[in-house]
Amino acid sequence: MAINLYDQILEKIKESEVVIIHRHKNPDPDALGSQGGLAEILKASFPTKKVLKTGGPVGDLNYLTEMDDVSDEDYQEALVIVTDTANTPRISDERYSQGKYLVKIDHHPNDDAYGDIILVDTNASSSSEIIAGFCFHQKKTLKMTTTAAKLLYAGIVGDTGRFLYPATTPKTMRIVADLMEYSFKPDEINQKMNAMSRKVAQLSGYVLQNIEIHPSGVGKVVLTKTILDQFGLTDAETSAVVSLPSALEEVILWGIFVEQSDGHFRCRLRSKGPIINEVAKKHDGGGHPLASGANAKDLSEVEQIIHELIHVAEQSQ
Ligand SMILES: [Mn+2]
Structure with missing residues (x-):
């Protein structure tokens, strides 16, 4: 160095x-x-x-x-x-x-x-x-x-x-x-x-139960305002669940999409190997090759990001 x-x-x-x-x-x-x-x-x-x-x-x-x-x-x-x-x-x-x-x-x-x-x-x-x-x-x-x-x-x-x-x-x-x-x-x-709070533990259960996994190994979790309210959690408190999908053997890369008060989605993208920060950069974000953040203006941009992540996953196979 x-x-x-x-x-x-x-x-x-x-x-x-x-x-x-x-x-x-x-x-x-x-x-x-x-x-x-x-x-x-x-x-x-x-x-x-x-x-x-x-x-x-x-x-x-x-x-x-x-x-x-x-x-x-x-x-x-x-x-x-x-x-x-x-x-x-x-x-x-x-x-x-x-x-x-x-x-x-x-x-x-x-x-x-x-x-x-x-x-x-x-x-x-x-x-x-x-x-x-x-x-x-x-x-x-x-x-x-x-x-x-x-x-x-x-x-x-x-x-x-x-x-x-x-x-x-x-x-x-x-x-x-x-x-x-x-x-x-x-x-x-x-x-x-x-250590985690009871509320975060319950959200963890929700994430693991509701994650959608594409055959290419891309995991998707959408946390709407309604869901966060249901668990009594704020956006900041969701950081604890971002790494959870890594424990699932069929998941290679994943996104956690958290709805914000103005309706846009904060996207946290993670990967076990394939590089994902180029996808993040295309959507108002950036970060590490294997851990990036981005922003999606609505659910259709969330779908677009998932689509691009599937492309990354398929290219890496
Ligand atoms: Mn750091």
Whole structure:
């Protein structure tokens, strides 16, 4: 990995008295793990610097980390680091551009190359893996702590689906092993990340019962407003069921389509192998080759996306 980028980022950190760390909206464990983990590392390594985390509500992931109160004045001389966020509209807290210097650290495809320094490694499982690798590489200066190790571990576990997805590499596991040398309790994190509410458990049952599977291996789940109301769930709470179809042996790729208040459908596309982000890009979206998001204006566009996914599945056979 581009080692000189590590040095450049460390130089910028050393020069800056204020570091403000952002991540994406609707944060997942990798967004919070990379943000919180980096904050803990910098606070331990440079006790006199002001290190702040900003962004919208973290929901029930507040057991991982919480945000700080960041004033507009804090940005005046600040180094701003954004983790785990592919494009600027997704950055939580739009003041990200008001610092003196901007660094992007991410593992999604670099389609929106924002920032004065860009550290993007699409081979990394997660942004948390990149942050941990950066810290261990710069260990003369940067101190890993137990809390940071716990947060980064949670981020890696989250983004790899507990080491299920192909982005899990030998390097991922070496970094995880090094993180586990710190005295947090991995089993506690695993249990918390595995836990779901009764409502989400019931929605999981619905998804597994009602998924439509095309002979090519394409799974389709449509969650209308009526269905979400029936389970008493919001769109944000449906993220827990997105990976469920991967357990079905006949499913190769799938889409979960969640109706929004304005009637359009938020589409979450996933794949066990065939590349699907090109389909996502055609429908107001993008993302990883095997995990993308898109938007469909109505059910007929949902059908169009399914049609394109079937084409992808058939091409791969
Ligand atoms: Mn991530």
